[in-house]
Structures are given as C-alpha cells and as structure tokens.
Amino acid sequence: MATATGAHQPASAPKRTATPSAQNAWAARLKDLGFWAEWAAAIGLVLLVIVFQALNSTFLSTGNIESMLVAAAILIILAVGQTFVITTAGIDLSIASTMTLGAVAFGQAYAHGWGLVASALVAIAAAGVVGVLNGTLIAKGKITDFIVTLGTLSAASGLALILASGKPVTIIDSFLLQLSVGGIWIFGWPVIIAAVVAVAAHVVLFHTRFGTHVLATGGSPDAATAMGISTGRIKIAVYTIAGVLAGLGSILLVARIGAAEPAANTAFLLNSVAAVVLGGVSLFGGRGTITGPVIGALLLTALVNGLTLLGVSQFYQPLAVGIVVVLAALMTRFQR
Amino acid sequence: MTSPEPTATTLQTGSPLQTGDVLVDVEDVSLSFGSVRALVDVSLTIRQGEITALVGDNGAGKSTLVRCISGIHRPDSGHIVFDGTKTDFHSPEDARGAGIETVHQNLALVEDLTVWQNLFLNRELVRRFGPIAFLDRKRMQQRATEMVSTLAVNVPAVSSRVRRLSGGQRQAVSICRAAGFSSRLVIMDEPTAALGVQETAKVEELILRLRDEGHAVLLISHNFAQVMRLSDHVWVMRAGRCVGGRRTADTTGEEIVALITGAQAA
Ligand SMILES: Nc1ncnc2c1ncn2[C@@H]1O[C@H](COP(=O)(O)OP(=O)(O)OP(=O)(O)O)[C@@H](O)[C@H]1O
Numbered sequence: 001m002a003t004a005t006g007a008h009q010p011a012s013a014p015k016r017t018a019t020p021s022a023q024n025a026w027a028a029r030l031k032d033l034g035f036w037a038e039w040a041a042a043i044g045l046v047l048l049v050i051v052f053q054a055l056n057s058t059f060l061s062t063g064n065i066e067s068m069l070v071a072a073a074i075l076i077i078l079a080v081g082q083t084f085v086i087t088t089a090g091i092d093l094s095i096a097s098t099m100t101l102g103a104v105a106f107g108q109a110y111a112h113g114w115g116l117v118a119s120a121l122v123a124i125a126a127a128g129v130v131g132v133l134n135g136t137l138i139a140k141g142k143i144t145d146f147i148v149t150l151g152t153l154s155a156a157s158g159l160a161l162i163l164a165s166g167k168p169v170t171i172i173d174s175f176l177l178q179l180s181v182g183g184i185w186i187f188g189w190p191v192i193i194a195a196v197v198a199v200a201a202h203v204v205l206f207h208t209r210f211g212t213h214v215l216a217t218g219g220s221p222d223a224a225t226a227m228g229i230s231t232g233r234i235k236i237a238v239y240t241i242a243g244v245l246a247g248l249g250s251i252l253l254v255a256r257i258g259a260a261e262p263a264a265n266t267a268f269l270l271n272s273v274a275a276v277v278l279g280g281v282s283l284f285g286g287r288g289t290i291t292g293p294v295i296g297a298l299l300l301t302a303l304v305n306g307l308t309l310l311g312v313s314q315f316y317q318p319l320a321v322g323i324v325v326v327l328a329a330l331m332t333r334f335q336r
Numbered sequence: 337m338t339s340p341e342p343t344a345t346t347l348q349t350g351s352p353l354q355t356g357d358v359l360v361d362v363e364d365v366s367l368s369f370g371s372v373r374a375l376v377d378v379s380l381t382i383r384q385g386e387i388t389a390l391v392g393d394n395g396a397g398k399s400t401l402v403r404c405i406s407g408i409h410r411p412d413s414g415h416i417v418f419d420g421t422k423t424d425f426h427s428p429e430d431a432r433g434a435g436i437e438t439v440h441q442n443l444a445l446v447e448d449l450t451v452w453q454n455l456f457l458n459r460e461l462v463r464r465f466g467p468i469a470f471l472d473r474k475r476m477q478q479r480a481t482e483m484v485s486t487l488a489v490n491v492p493a494v495s496s497r498v499r500r501l502s503g504g505q506r507q508a509v510s511i512c513r514a515a516g517f518s519s520r521l522v523i524m525d526e527p528t529a530a531l532g533v534q535e536t537a538k539v540e541e542l543i544l545r546l547r548d549e550g551h552a553v554l555l556i557s558h559n560f561a562q563v564m565r566l567s568d569h570v571w572v573m574r575a576g577r578c579v580g581g582r583r584t585a586d587t588t589g590e591e592i593v594a595l596i597t598g599a600q601a602a
C-alpha cells in the first residue's frame with residue numbers, strides 16, 4: 001500500500017533493540033497493531049478468499065472472478081471519489097444519489113435522441129454540477145459537509161425522480177451492451193475503466209501539488225492556510241471530483257442494467273464509505289491511500305458474492321457488511 | 337543575498353533598500369475579534385537588514401499583529417506598507433509571494449505529512465511533462481536534507497512524519513522553512529520557546545545570519561536576554577497597543593520591563 005511518505009517508517013515498536021536486524025524489524029512489525037491496521041483490507045480480502053474458496057471451489061473460477069471484478073467496478077470508482085473527499089476530512093453522503101441523477105440525465109438525453117457521447121457528457125456534467133454545488137456550499141457557505149451532502153442526497157434523488165417522472169428509461173444500445181459484457185481476458189471494460197481511474201487518482205494524490213494540498217487541507221487546515229493554500233478551493237475541487245466520478249459511475253450503471261432508473265442506490269453510498277474506511281483512510285482527514293479503498297471495495301464485493309455463492313440468504317448480507325466495516329473501524333484505532 | 341534557495345520563487349532582487357531603510361511600516365492598524373480589541377492603532381516600523389524585536393505580555397496582541405503582516409488576518413482599519421507599497425494581502429499566499437515568511441507560534445506544520453513535504457508545502461518543486469506537472473520528490477527530499485542540515489538541529493530523516501518529531505524538532509523544521517525561501521522579511525513568533533540550550537544557540541546563530549545576509553527579521557520573544565542580545569530595535573506592546581520603541585543599544589532590560597508592565601510611559 002502506498003503511503004503519503006513514499007518511504008516506510010520502521011514500526012514504532014515500544015522497545016527498540018540496539019541494532020535491529022532485518023529479522024527483528026519484521027518481528028517488531030508483526031507485533032505492531034498499526035501494521036495490521038494499515039493492511040486490514042488486504043488481509044481481510046485474503047482471508048475471505050481462502051474461506052470462500054474452501055467452502056465453494058467455484059469461488060475462484062475464472063467466470064466468478066470476472067463477474068466479481070465487474071460488480072466491483074462502480075464501487076471502486078465511487079470509493080476513489082469518496083477517498084478524495086474523506087482525505088480532506090469531509091464526507092460525501094450524496095455520492096450515490098448524484099450517480100442516480102447522472103443516470104437519469106443520461107436516460108433523458110438519450111431518449112431525446114442526443115446520442116451516446118452527448119448523453120454521457122450530460123450525465124457527467126449533471127453529476128459534476130452537484131459536486132461543485134456541494135463544494136461551494138461547504139467552502140463558501142461554511143456549512144458542515146455532513147449537512148450539505150445530506151441535503152444534496154435528498155435533492156439529487158428528488159430531482160432524478162422528477163426528471164424521470166419516477167419511471168425507468170430502457171436503453172438499448174449495442175455500444176453500451178458491449179461496454180458491460182466486453183473486455184480483455186477476464187477484465188471487463190468497467191474494470192479496466194475503474195483501474196485507470198484508480199491509477200490516475202493515485203498519481204494525482206501522491207505525485208502532484210494538488211494531491212499534497214488535499215492531504216494538507218485534511219491534515220491541518222490552519223497550517224495549509226498559513227502556507228497560502230486555499231483550502232476552500234481544494235474543498236470545491238474534491239467534491240467536484242467525487243461528483244464527476246459519480247457521473248462516470250452512472251454511465252457504467254446504465255450500461256449494466258440496460259436502463260436509467262431513478263432508484264435510490266443507497267447500498268452504493270454505504271459501501272463507498274465502508275470501502276474507504278476498510279482501506280484505512282482516516283475519517284479525520286490528512287492521511288489516505290487509493291490502494292486501500294480499492295482493496296476495500298474488492299473485499300466488500302467478494303463478501304457479498306461469496307455469501308451468495310454459499311446460498312446465504314440476501315437478508316444476511318447487509319449484516320455481514322456492517323460487521324466487517326465496524327471491525328475495520330476498530331482496527332483503524334491502532335493506526336500509526 | 338540568500339541562504340539556501342530551494343525554489344524558483346521569484347526573488348525580488350535589486351531592491352533599492354539599504355540596511356536601515358524602512359521595509360515594513362505598520363500604520364494605525366486595528367483589529368477586533370467581536371468585543372476583543374486585539375490591536376488598537378498599532379504603528380511601528382521594521383527596517384531592512386535589522387532584527388526587530390516585538391515584546392509584550394501574554395495576550396498583548398503580538399501574534400495577532402504577526403498574522404496581519406503575514407496575510408492571515410486583514411486589519412479592520414489602518415494599513416501596512418511593505419517596501420514602499422501599501423499592501424492588501426487577501427491571503428498568506430499574497431504575503432509569501434511578496435517575500436514574507438513566517439514561523440507561526442502554533443508552528444503551522446501538517447502532522448501527517450513528512451518533514452520534506454512540510455518544508456515545501458505550497459512551494460513544491462515539480463517536473464513538467466507537457467501540461468501536467470509531477471512532484472519532483474527526489475529533488476525536494478535532497479534539498480530538504482540540505483536545508484535541515486544548515487540549521488544543524490538534530491532533526492531525523494526528512495522522510496519522517498512530523499507527528500513523530502519532538503517539539504523542538506518541529507520548531508526547527510518550521511524555522512528552516514521560513515529561512516529557506518528567498519524571503520525579504522522573516523517573522524519568528526517565539527521561535528526558541530520549545531528549544532533546548534544548544535538548539536536555542538543554533539537558532540540565534542541562524543537569526544543573526546539571516547540579518548547578515550540582508551533579510552529583515554521580526555522576532556517575538558519573552559526572553560529579554562535574547563532580545564537584548566540579538567535585536568537592533570525593540571517595540572513594546574501592551575493590551576493591544578504599541579506603547580513604545582527603543583533602539584536596543586540605547587535601552588536596558590529594566591526600561592523594557594517597565595514599558596511592558598506600564599510602570600513607565602513611553
Ligand atoms: N482568532 C481569535 N479570535 C478571538 N480572539 C482572539 C483571536 N486571536 C487572538 N485573540 C485575542 O486577541 C488577544 C491578543 O492575542 P495574541 O495571540 O495576539 O497575543 P500574544 O501577544 O501573541 O500573546 P502570547 O505572548 O501569549 O503569544 C488575546 O486577548 C486573544 O484572546
């Protein structure tokens with residue numbers, strides 16, 4: 001997992017030996033809870049895979065891996081957006097309804113004969129506007145992130161219902177169909193898109209000035225301001241990123257279900273936050289990775305998929321997700 | 337005229353100012369926080385190539401004045417003239433752009449970032465590939481190591497997170513940052529408050545070196561011996577007002593104390 005430093009610090013073992021050999025350093029690491037906390041998502045994912053594979057050998061079949069990856073794609077994209085926001089110590093509760101609004105905007109544009117490209121741009125623009133609005137209200141209006149995005153959560157889904165008159169628009173398009181079923185080897189197009197988004201996000205967060213300023217804004221807004229960083233602008237930018245990524249997610253969503261629905265998509269909201277928490281990103285801001293939330297999203301998807309394979313009733317899935325997230329949150333208490 | 341100059345920040349070279357010329361002129365600056373009148377008609381000057389000390393009891397308004405000069409607060413009334421032009425700083429970035437670097441009393445470091453990331457915060461070195469600029473992490477780490485070594489304070493590797501540093505080490509990083517950039521005025525709000533004897537001596541050496549290199553330094557300190565030892569001029573604040581100033585050579589510690597407590601009128 002990449003850290004903000006790019007250099008791994010030795011574990012903060014309580015007792016330091018005089019000349020720690022490599023072996024001792026590793027022993028110290030393994031005893032350090034912080035180490036486990038940072039890698040909680042990856043370890044959890046490995047454990048889940050082992051357990052599910054032992055219980056059902058089709059779990060690791062190519063077909064199942066392929067469908068898990070596709071199922072994870074939208075969540076990965078949303079989790080990346082959520083990561084930017086949470087790294088500034090904010091939270092975007094509206095991310096899933098923004099995606100719904102994007103999907104409905106796509107459906108309306110498409111139904112009016114705007115064509116695929118224009119409809120996709122409309123979806124991204126509509127979702128991006130919600131992001132800009134979130135950021136502006138939070139940065140300029142000085143209202144808490146929680147309240148603002150709770151408001152836009154409701155407003156965006158309401159707007160989606162109004163625009164769609166509460167009805168889904170079926171979209172039959174060969175390109176969209178290809179987008180949802182095609183791909184390279186076991187990697188469907190949605191997964192490839194999600195991977196590109198994740199890599200780009202990692203580069204932005206750790207290899208650009210903007211990324212450093214995002215981390216600084218979350219870590220210490222006062223220090224960032226004193227050094228001349230406009231934390232307001234950074235806030236607006238991260239919410240806009242979250243909105244635009246929700247727009248991208250909406251296109252994949254429409255492709256996947258073959259329709260633009262004004263559905264609530266609540267699970268996407270909860271899971272996007274859960275993936276970020278699982279990924280070891282601090283809700284207090286200032287420290288985050290992209291790898292962590294991506295693994296978190298994979299873990300949540302594998303969990304649901306595995307339970308389904310084992311024939312566990314759907315009713316148990318939210319319960320299982322909830323337990324995993326709370327356990328992960330407990331682990332983050334031991335983060336260095 | 338500069339100490340290590342780690343960025344391409346434009347250095348306003350060829351300033352016509354000579355040592356002893358007025359660099360900063362604070363004119364009747366007032367600032368209130370609600371009913372608290374933190375600054376009341378404060379007027380003072382800071383001269384090029386000098387160490388100007390600002391003293392006063394806790395809550396006298398020293399840090400608030402610093403924050404006005406470094407662009408964090410905007411005065412309610414009055415104004416600040418910097419190098420002959422009336423300033424209108426809307427943000428710390430404006431002040432930094434003009435060449436004012438500050439070591440804030442609360443340090444202004446981001447704990448979760450590394451030493452080098454803090455040193456280069458908002459002054460990051462980048463490499464451009466067409467329209468995209470990527471951080472030049474290696475060069476920043478290298479330069480950061482150089483910057484820290486000039487202070488010779490025992491700071492751990494520049495890749496450690498600030499969270500793991502001691503109070504004194506943090507102070508050192510903060511001072512490095514202010515001194516490292518091509519600044520015209522370096523403001524230090526109680527820079528040695530958390531430092532040990534040896535580190536204090538190092539910082540004092542650095543302050544003198546900054547002056548000798550032609551920077552103006554504004555030093556806020558509760559340590560009278562230090563003020564008498566280092567400064568060329570002392571300004572005294574009491575309850576939000578600037579109650580007087582003296583050339584350090586023409587005054588005594590007792591007189592300054594009397595001004596601070598109000599036992600002596602200016
Ligand atoms: N942001 C703020 N909001 C409200 N009041 C403030 C704020 N900043 C400073 N004050 C008040 O302004 C007055 C001056 O504070 P300031 O920090 O400038 O004092 P100081 O001279 O730096 O003291 P010290 O020597 O303790 O650092 C104090 O009464 C303080 O409570």
Ligand SMILES: [Mg+2]
Binds near residue numbers: 441525
């Ligand atoms: Mg102060």
